[in-house]
Amino acid sequence: MRASRRLAALAALTALTVAACGGNSAGDQSDAARKAAANPQSVSGTITWWDTADATSEAPAFRELVDRFEQKYPNIDVNYVNVPFDGADDKFRTAGQAGDGAPDVMRAEVGWTSTLAALGYLQPLDGTPALTGADDYLPVALQSNVYDGRTYGVPEVTDTLALLYNKDHFAKAGITEPPRTWADLETAARKLEQAVPGTTGVFLNADAYFLLPFIYGEGADFVDVDSERITIDSPQVSAAIETVQQLTADGTGATDTSANKYTNMLNGFKNGTVSIMLNGPWSVPDVLSGRAFADPGNLGVATVPAGPEGHGGPVGGHNLVVYAGSPNLAASYLFVEFMNSTESQAYAATQNNTMPTRKSAYDRPDVARNAVIAAFREPLSSALPRPCAPGAGDLHNLVTPFYERILGGQASIADGLRDAQQKARRFVPGFES
Incomplete structure (x- = not known):
């Protein structure tokens, strides 16, 4: 009965969004995942990334990682847009419902992910390069991306009080x-x-x-x-x-x-x-x-x-999510994979004093030496997941x-x-x- 109630309650929300967001067919999704995994250098196009990080203190590190991504994948251009965190979820929802203006990838607060997934705006990432090395993620951080048995994002950074x-x-x-x-x-x-x-x-x-x-x-x-x-x-x-x-x-x-x-x-x-x-x-x-x-x-x-x-x-933090209506899924998967690699996470963590979500990132010497990251390891170990x-x-x-x-x-x-x-x-x- 509870599952039926929830499906009924969401029906009014999702009925409009499936068509509005211009979602990709299952075949298109599988083809994009296969192409990105089998021959990543053949992938081309332009993707837009909404980065909701602080424009002054955090964004410079992510801009550097975008430059590194474009060097690795010269056929993919990234339109980097720093979007103020406050209201970014509403802006994404408005664009998703209109079927126009939503980014291919967004940096979403952990509490947004299940809501956006239920509305039909997010692309499930299971079986795509975006989830490469999923067993390396801190379990609670990864859990914030799972809704109704599917994974709709990858944890980019985590935190707690x-x-x-x-x-x-x-x-x-x-x-x-x-x-x-x-x-x-x-x-x-x-x-x-x-x-x-x-x-x-x-x-x-x-x-x-x-x-x-x-x-x-x-x-x-x-x-x-x-x-x-x-x-x-x-x-x-x-x-x-x-x-x-x-x-x-x-x-x-x-x-x-x-x-x-x-x-x-x-x-x-x-x-x-x-x-x-x-x-x-x-x-x-x-x-x-x-x-x-x-x-x-x-x-x-x-x-x-x-x-x-x-x-x-x-548990707080941010996830990288992919828009279900993206015309460039293959490039989006590769971008998320690169931005969330161990090397990229370690770089962003040491530049911004933030907590990585990959266990392997904590083994990097520059991360291990960071006093802020070290101090928050124990509080993070007892942190509790937000309701999904x-x-x-x-x-x-x-x-x-x-x-x-x-x-x-x-x-x-x-x-x-x-x-x-x-x-x-x-x-x-x-x-x-």
Whole structure:
């Protein structure tokens, strides 16, 4: 019954997209895969790649890899387009539905992949060169690309949230190891505020994505995939927010519900007025530019503390996906294969301080020497996959305004979660609320 419900719920979405995206026939797909695998140098044409990486800090490395690809495959031209991350998924969906303007390849956030696949906009990559060496990928990272038994992307980069802390502050407060539970974190934060006058013990971002480690610690998520239910208003999510409220109370920590909440958290930490925050590897270059971390060795990184049901941060990152309506599938497969080779991943990782998704990339000496990558290996090992259900990847964006109201004192936990649950109704096709 559940499978039938989901298929029925998606029917209205997919009926239009199959025709709109100009999808290739099974024969065309197989021919493209065979051509790319058997005689790659015979492949020619132009492909467009939407790169959603930060235009200043990350894109230069990917531009270099594009140049290397064109040198290896002189008959293939790549139209490189850097597309702002915010809104890129909606832009792709609009182009896909119109059947005009979608790129051949896109760098997609992990939460987008199942949604775009369910809409019929993504090309399955099983049996193509794009999935060469699939057994080399970190299992959880690869899992984010699998929907309904087929693989619709390859994991380009991965990440997770970790506990970042100021070692000098810890030493002044007599704290000898990072906290292992949320209760330990509360105790540590109080000590820090007492030992380091003017500092905030812990600063927690009032964004629902940053709430996920607390929810995971309660053994839950915003959806229950097994029962196909949206669970925003569950007792476990309520308990997670109660923990956040304890940790952000006066004398322990703080939060911020303004539009600049993330920036304010980051600036406070890197300038030494915040002792602890939860953040990902993407934040480290900015952190190390602050006066509190003139000595990079002052930065501590640890796995997020545990709740009653365990610990772990959400697996984030980006996948490379191929548009189902691409007229240049063979070239697209080769491009994805090249961009995600061990050599390419190692280059991008060392240039951008990002986490590779290939296990073999971590064996490269330049990757192994990277302090940021090394520090996040342990937090990544306990990270949990995001639910692979269409629409589920966007639920934290839906929940965030309600979470802000709760932390800002404008709504109770019960009222805020009830309203968020109501808004999420029918947001995940086939899931009950």
